[in-house]
Amino acid sequence: DTAVSQTPKYLVTQMGNDKSIKCEQNLGHDTMYWYKQDSKKFLKIMFSYNNKELIINETVPNRFSPKSPDKAHLNLHINSLELGDSAVYFCASSQSPARSYNEQFFGPGTRLTVL
Amino acid sequence: GENVEQHPSTLSVQEGDSAVIKCTYSDSASNYFPWYKQELGKRPQLIIDIRSNVGEKKDQRIAVTLNKTAKHFSLHITETQPEDSAVYFCASRNFNKFYFGSGTKLNVKP
Numbered sequence: 001d002t003a004v005s006q007t008p009k010y011l012v013t014q015m016g017n018d019k020s021i022k023c024e025q026n027l028g029h030d031t032m033y034w035y036k037q038d039s040k041k042f043l044k045i046m047f048s049y050n051n052k053e054l055i056i057n058e059t060v061p062n063r064f065s066p067k068s069p070d071k072a073h074l075n076l077h078i079n080s081l082e083l084g085d086s087a088v089y090f091c092a093s094s095q096s097p098a099r100s101y102n103e104q105f106f107g108p109g110t111r112l113t114v115l
Numbered sequence: 116g117e118n119v120e121q122h123p124s125t126l127s128v129q130e131g132d133s134a135v136i137k138c139t140y141s142d143s144a145s146n147y148f149p150w151y152k153q154e155l156g157k158r159p160q161l162i163i164d165i166r167s168n169v170g171e172k173k174d175q176r177i178a179v180t181l182n183k184t185a186k187h188f189s190l191h192i193t194e195t196q197p198e199d200s201a202v203y204f205c206a207s208r209n210f211n212k213f214y215f216g217s218g219t220k221l222n223v224k225p
Contacts, residue, residue, distance in 0.1 A: 031211060041202055043159070043215040055211050090158060096211070102147055104213060106158040 003027050006091050006107040013081055014115055020077045021110045023091030031055075032074035033104070034066060035090040043090070049074050050096055081114045088112070117142040121205050121216025129224050134195050136219045138205035139187040147208040148181060148188050153218075154201045162203075163190070195223045 004025045013019055025032065033056075034046040048056035049068045063079045074091060091107040118141040128134050140148075146167040151159035165172045165179045165188065172179050176195075181188040192199055200223045205216040 033213070041153075041218045043204060043218075045213060045215075048211050050211060102208065103149065103161050103164065106151075106160070108158050 004107040025093040029093040117214040145207040
């Protein structure tokens with residue numbers, strides 16, 4: 001009964017390549033997020049989508065492009081990968097802030113290693 | 116934007132002792148404060164949360180306190196057990212934005 005799932009779990013690639021990470025949630029939530037967790041364990045929000053619309057776009061290089069085909073999916077595409085992109089990327093979902101209960105549920109993470 | 120500071124960065128306690136982790140935030144519009152536990156190689160998981168209209172909340176061995184005036188909130192774990200060892204993150208929410216503290220690595224020694 002996976003609530004928030006991500007694929008792939010591990011991704012090893014060369015510098016300069018383009019890669020995508022997929023996220024799906026089956027909780028009926030209308031808000032989804034992407035976070036980056038670096039080697040020091042800092043969790044930093046990158047993007048947030050509400051009902052397929054981008055509502056948060058933190059200071060992230062435009063090599064990162066999120067895409068939300070529907071409320072249950074939020075994918076992350078990364079162009080021209082750099083060494084500094086190596087991290088664990090977490091997808092998360094929650095109900096919109098308009099609702100009273102707003103717990104975030106995290107996916108299992110995707111460990112990206114850029115060589 | 117919001118700035119969440121978390122202390123200490125590491126905490127080592129003896130099994131059975133209490134552990135306290137503290138966070139401060141800067142944006143007075145923040146209204147929801149969750150705490151997450153992240154075990155090695157796993158995803159962050161919510162362990163307790165508190166809303167801005169509440170001063171304290173308890174769930175078995177875990178409690179959270181919030182001081183809105185001072186803009187700080189704390190996690191209290193009593194009777195710690197080795198399985199409490201993990202990284203703990205505080206966070207604050209302002210509308211759709213969640214800001215996380217830098218994490219506290221808790222080590223409970225048996």
